[in-house]
Amino acid sequence: MARRKKSSPAEDLIDLVALLPWYVGVVLAVVAYVVLHRIAMAPLVAFKPGDVSGAMVGGVGRGLASVGQYILPLLCLAGAAISAWRRRTRISLLDSATRSDAPSVLNGMSWREFEMLVGESFRLQGYAVEENHTPGPDDGVDLVLRKSGERYLVQCKQWRALKVGVPVVRELYGAMAAMGAAGGFVVTSGQFTSEAQEFANGRNLRLIDGAKLHHLLRQAEAAKSTGQPKPERSAERAPGSDTGSANAPAPSCPKCAQTMVRRTAKKGANAGQQFWGCSDYPRCRGTA
Structure with missing residues (x-):
């Protein structure tokens, strides 16, 4: 923007x-x-x-x-x-x-309000949030997050009709390399194309669609009112953080926002290794 x-x-x-x-x-x-x-x-x-x-x-x-x-x-x-x-x-x-869970809640916002909402969701997860108020193009970065000495970049896309494609994800990935960021998030009020999801898979990138953003916002609001642990620890871990610990809390599925369960790969190159799989499998094949 x-x-x-x-x-x-x-x-x-x-x-x-x-x-x-x-x-x-x-x-x-x-x-x-x-x-x-x-x-x-x-x-x-x-x-x-x-x-x-x-x-x-x-x-x-x-x-x-x-x-x-x-x-x-x-x-x-x-x-x-x-x-x-x-x-x-x-x-x-x-x-x-x-x-409300209605998509119109997010779609009815201006792009600036959407960025502010996304920034607030990360603040409630314990991040220090720096909004991009510099003049000119944003170079693919709308928010800069800082936590535990690491920097993360966020690109917000409030697209009502089109799905967010791989060029947007590649743009943020390039900005991460140029700025030396530890990870990044692409957040949209809509959905991502399958190509975008494939590109982010295995990289220190997290794609957050409208459904998952709603899920995180509700968790953040609940944590704020009850004083429970912030949602970043249980739902949206920072890109590149360790998810293999036996005591790691279950994250949310990056595709459908359902709670994930720990599974062990039975075949292939990763046989015997543990991973997070969507609890709604086989209908959803999201992994982390």
Whole structure:
């Protein structure tokens, strides 16, 4: 998705503060006012006769501080207000999405709201989420996740009619290699083509369709209200994480979101090795 072009440093500052929790923006506004106010009200320093440059620098500094003590805090407060609004919007979107399983709930959102909802679902799984607010094309990355020192990339596709094909998955995979990410997620309100699923199979990529996203959102909402372990531990493990431990909780099927069960391969090159298989087998042949 293309982002709007920013036209001034003031907008850059507002966007930067908006990425922080709203209360951090308020604290920055207070600190900025206190510091600049002290500079603006500080007594003039006596300069040596003929030191014109020193007098000019001191006067300009006081003048900038006199104006900045009001402008800079206002910009920080504007960023804090945007941050608070985004937080409230995410909570509202999460509530709306968890009340109904109807596809129209996701399809009725704007692409920006869909990205915010996906970001909130990962926040509730314990990830630190960085939304892409830079101008221009997003290069296949809408969200950057961080957890346990690792970075993961997310591409969101709110496609109502077409299935998400393999070019989108390849694009994210290329971005992962370029940015050195540990894994990635492609999230859609619809479905994926079989070619996309085949490409992601065996790679540090997870494809999350509309049905699975609903499942994760409901788990996240339940975990938030009950204080139980977050869904990333039981439903959506990070790409590349170990799923072979005997004590690993059962993940959800990447194709149908049903709970998976541990099975042992009986033939082929992987004979004797354990893997996760969909509990709805043979109707669904999803594995992990």
